[in-house]
Amino acid sequence: MGEMQTPFPQQVIVGILVPADQVNCFPGSYQAVPAPFYKPEQCVFVQQPQIQGQMQGMQQLQVPLVFQPQVSPVLQVCCDNSSQGSGPATPRNKVPATPETHSDAEREAGDEERPKLSTSAARRMRRKRAAERAALAAVECSHPLPMLERVPVSAGRLQKATKATYDSILDRCDSLRSKLASGIADEVQEALATIQGHVWQLAQHATGCRLVQLALEADQYTAALLSRELHGHVQEAAISPHANYVIQKVVSTLTFANCSFVARELFGSCGRLARHRYACRIFCRLLEFCSSRDLTLQLMDELLLDTEDLCRHNFGHHVVQSVLEHGHERHRKIVAKVLGRDLLGFAKHRNASYLVEKAMWYCAPEDQALLLQQLGRTDVIVDLARSQFGCYVAKSLLHDDRVDAREALSRIQASSIDLQRTRHGQRLLVEMGLADDATC
Numbered sequence: 001m002g003e004m005q006t007p008f009p010q011q012v013i014v015g016i017l018v019p020a021d022q023v024n025c026f027p028g029s030y031q032a033v034p035a036p037f038y039k040p041e042q043c044v045f046v047q048q049p050q051i052q053g054q055m056q057g058m059q060q061l062q063v064p065l066v067f068q069p070q071v072s073p074v075l076q077v078c079c080d081n082s083s084q085g086s087g088p089a090t091p092r093n094k095v096p097a098t099p100e101t102h103s104d105a106e107r108e109a110g111d112e113e114r115p116k117l118s119t120s121a122a123r124r125m126r127r128k129r130a131a132e133r134a135a136l137a138a139v140e141c142s143h144p145l146p147m148l149e150r151v152p153v154s155a156g157r158l159q160k161a162t163k164a165t166y167d168s169i170l171d172r173c174d175s176l177r178s179k180l181a182s183g184i185a186d187e188v189q190e191a192l193a194t195i196q197g198h199v200w201q202l203a204q205h206a207t208g209c210r211l212v213q214l215a216l217e218a219d220q221y222t223a224a225l226l227s228r229e230l231h232g233h234v235q236e237a238a239i240s241p242h243a244n245y246v247i248q249k250v251v252s253t254l255t256f257a258n259c260s261f262v263a264r265e266l267f268g269s270c271g272r273l274a275r276h277r278y279a280c281r282i283f284c285r286l287l288e289f290c291s292s293r294d295l296t297l298q299l300m301d302e303l304l305l306d307t308e309d310l311c312r313h314n315f316g317h318h319v320v321q322s323v324l325e326h327g328h329e330r331h332r333k334i335v336a337k338v339l340g341r342d343l344l345g346f347a348k349h350r351n352a353s354y355l356v357e358k359a360m361w362y363c364a365p366e367d368q369a370l371l372l373q374q375l376g377r378t379d380v381i382v383d384l385a386r387s388q389f390g391c392y393v394a395k396s397l398l399h400d401d402r403v404d405a406r407e408a409l410s411r412i413q414a415s416s417i418d419l420q421r422t423r424h425g426q427r428l429l430v431e432m433g434l435a436d437d438a439t440c
Contacts, residue, residue, distance in 0.1 A: 166201050169194060173207045180214045191215070192222060199229035200243075209242040213249045223250075224258040234265035238279035251285040256293055262286070263295040270303040271310075280315040287322040300331050307338045317351040324358040335359065336367040343374045344383075348390040357396045372402055381408040382415060391428045398432060409434065 169176070176194060179187035195202065195215050202208030216223045227250050230237060237243035250259045263286060266273060273279035283303065290296045300323060303310070310316035323331050336359055339346050346352035360371050374380070381397050384390035394412075398405045412419070413434050419425030420435070429435035 166198055169198055169202065170205060170208060173211050177211055177214055180211075180218075188218070192218060192226075196226065197229070199226050199246075200233055200237075203230065203237060203243040203246040204240055206242050209246050212246050216246070216249050216253050220255060220258065223254055227254060227258060227261075231261050232265070234262050234282075235269060235273065235279075238266070238273055238282050239276050241278060244278040244281055247282055248285045251282070252289055256290050259290075260293070260295055263290070263293070263299050266299060267302065270299060271306050274303055274310060274319045275313050275316045277315050280318050283319045284322040287319075287326040291326045291328065297328055297331075300327060304331060304334050307334055308341075311335070311338065311346060311352045311355055312349055314351060317355060320355055321358055324355065324362045329364060332359075332363050333367060336363045336371065340370060340374075343371065344380065347375065347384055347393045348387040350389050353389040353393050356393050360396065360400070372400075376400075376403045378404065378408045378411055382411045385412050385419065385428055386415070386422075386425065388422070388424050391424045395428060395431060 172194075176191045179191040182188070192215055195211065198208075199212055199215075202212050212226070215226055230246070230250065233243075234247060237247050247262060251262055253259075262282065266282070270283075274283055283299070286296050286299065303319065304323070307320065310320050320335055324335055335355065339352070339356060339359055343356065347356045356371070356375075360368055360375075363371070375384070375393065375397060381394050381403070384394035384397070387394075397403050398408060409432060412428075412432070416429055416434060419429055426435070
């Protein structure tokens with residue numbers, strides 16, 4: 001399309017209405033950009049010299065305007081001067097990237113890979129971002145007082161303010177506990193509002209943990225809300241001399257739906273935590289209150305991979321004992337099978353002897369029969385009676401109707417001289433009525 005001369009002697013304002021979704025408008029130097037479906041032969045050019053001095057009237061034009069960096073203001077309809085010859089017009093409906101981040105070649109390639117969003121798609125994107133901002137604001141509002149450990153080092157003033165609030169709560173622990181125990185709705189709500197936001201810090205304190213435990217005795221909704229501040233801290237709390245009581249309270253008070261996070265956070269560390277003097281209690285509470293739940297069963301599956309060592313461990317044997325008393329039948333069978341490998345040795349062990357006693361009462365009948373078959377013999381009972389810890393198993397066997405206690409007692413009485421030389425032997429003779437305190 002060649003250059004054209006305007007037939008108008010006066011200044012001309014040319015306007016074409018173009019669909020809004022075909023153009024982008026930005027302030028700066030301006031250039032009209034047509035809809036891509038206009039043909040070059042339908043276009044009329046108005047040269048720049050013809051409109052010099054008329055830029056002040058630009059706001060009256062109805063032609064869409066687009067920002068084009070480093071382009072002199074030329075009013076065009078349909079295409080620029082470079083496309084006046086043959087060839088189709090190239091639509092300019094893409095927003096270029098900033099020169100600091102992309103070159104011209106990268107900008108064109110990126111535009112081809114990322115087509116312009118439609119109006120509806122852009123609206124959906126805006127709604128999605130708005131929803132994300134609202135969700136983030138809701139999370140921030142749910143924790144009005146930031147955790148002490150999570151406050152950035154740079155936020156010194158905020159950390160001091162939070163610590164001051166925490167210290168004031170510790171000073172008022174007795175008063176807050178009185179309010180919680182009063183049962184007066186206003187006082188209870190005031191105390192709970194004061195505790196909220198500081199549950200994890202208070203749980204680690206000797207006095208604060210008692211306050212949190214009392215707060216968890218509120219209604220399920222409030223207790224669940226407070227327990228959320230313990231999420232992510234279960235393993236750390238389990239080995240804390242004070243916070244472990246709070247986790248036990250969570251398990252024993254809340255519904256499983258609200259306390260299941262405790263079991264989830266123990267996965268992968270069962271063997272280590274079950275041997276800890278404080279953490280072993282968490283497993284015992286889970287077995288007492290949530291033994292039939294799938295998460296607890298899976299937790300026990302992991303735990304009992306090391307049953308033999310746990311049976312002999314100072315703290316691990318408490319967890320195995322809870323398995324026997326409250327656990328699933330398949331887990332009891334695992335314990336019975338392990339004990340049966342060296343039953344006499346376990347019966348004489350300081351810690352495992354407790355488990356042998358429990359196994360003879362809580363395991364399946366067929367497993368109990370196998371255990372009694374080995375331990376119920378008279379000579380074995382006498383041997384156990386001479387052992388410092390086996391004597392407890394012997395005493396339990398002598399009270400069992402399935403054992404011939406009379407013959408065993410006669411054998412023990414015959415060995416009374418040897419038994420009186422030890423404190424545990426003397427105690428056994430007295431408890432079984434074979435001697436009195438004066439004689440021993």
